[in-house]
Amino acid sequence: MIELTQITEKYQPPYIEKHFSSLEGLHIFSVQFFKDVADIYDVLTRMRNVERNPTGYSIDDAPILGLLVRICKLLKECVKYHEQDNAEVIAIFERPLIEATTIASYLMLNDDAAIADYRKCSYKDRLRVLREMENGSAFFDTKAGKRLLAAVKDKMDFEGLTKDDFAEQKKNKWRLQGKSFRDIFAEIEHDDLYPATYGMMSESIHGSWNESMDWGLVRNEDGTFSAFTDYHPADIRYVTPIINFTIKPFQLWLQRVDLSDDNLKGTINWIERVNTRLFHTFDSLYDGGYDARKTNEP
Numbered sequence: 001m002i003e004l005t006q007i008t009e010k011y012q013p014p015y016i017e018k019h020f021s022s023l024e025g026l027h028i029f030s031v032q033f034f035k036d037v038a039d040i041y042d043v044l045t046r047m048r049n050v051e052r053n054p055t056g057y058s059i060d061d062a063p064i065l066g067l068l069v070r071i072c073k074l075l076k077e078c079v080k081y082h083e084q085d086n087a088e089v090i091a092i093f094e095r096p097l098i099e100a101t102t103i104a105s106y107l108m109l110n111d112d113a114a115i116a117d118y119r120k121c122s123y124k125d126r127l128r129v130l131r132e133m134e135n136g137s138a139f140f141d142t143k144a145g146k147r148l149l150a151a152v153k154d155k156m157d158f159e160g161l162t163k164d165d166f167a168e169q170k171k172n173k174w175r176l177q178g179k180s181f182r183d184i185f186a187e188i189e190h191d192d193l194y195p196a197t198y199g200m201m202s203e204s205i206h207g208s209w210n211e212s213m214d215w216g217l218v219r220n221e222d223g224t225f226s227a228f229t230d231y232h233p234a235d236i237r238y239v240t241p242i243i244n245f246t247i248k249p250f251q252l253w254l255q256r257v258d259l260s261d262d263n264l265k266g267t268i269n270w271i272e273r274v275n276t277r278l279f280h281t282f283d284s285l286y287d288g289g290y291d292a293r294k295t296n297e298p
Helices: 002-008 013-019 023-046 062-083 087-108 112-121 124-134 143-159 167-171 181-188 195-206 209-215 240-256 262-285
Strands: 217-219 225-227
Touching: 002 023, 002 262, 013 023, 023 062, 023 240, 023 262, 062 087, 062 112, 062 240, 087 112, 087 181, 087 195, 087 240, 112 167, 124 143, 181 195, 195 209, 209 217, 240 262
Parallel strands: none
Antiparallel strands: 217 225
């Protein structure tokens, strides 16, 4: 709790108000606020109710904790590139971050069977490793192959799994409880959000013609295209929506592991309030757009 107090104590009304009157002030505030949110999440992943969890978390909690740590690390990367004014790299991290927030929330809103299925689904490619070894792949005569095989066997032995324990996962085509990610997203968030968030975000991972037009090309007045090799700048609107997705899984985690006292709940609610105000204040002050073509003119 001392760590959280040290992070949040600076946010007194005068500190907030002096930054919310200009875009420059909002940017300065946002960099610090986004860093602090990531640090708060870092603290929450390391907290335990020692009566419930004297040493660590069980195998039924650990998959969720792992996703929360992933969220925290990815958010820190988004914040780093927000500070560096690089929207394109933020876009690369957004998709796996939202996937982690969605799956973490789904697991906590379902029973232990969902968590067990989630763990088993992660062995899809590792079972392929075992098949290739059995088929005599020369790779497993190398040091790298032997290390990989040992790591797979060690994890399966720890969980008491054999290669014959995955019939349900194969039947469901290795989808979590037989559901597509869009099905899960619709349950946790809202299906209407999918195309404009997770759907379009896939282009930052895989690339597409539209992604190239957005980030890597300049459309000239005569209809031709030129390369745009600078990075597009980032503003507050790239990170505030991401933080909005992170709030639910951390709220659910605090409830799940009996850490949900008034102070911690208040901290999460405070993140949500400030994040929302930050977005709306930026939107009210911002009246322009970024024109890559003009910026890239010689």
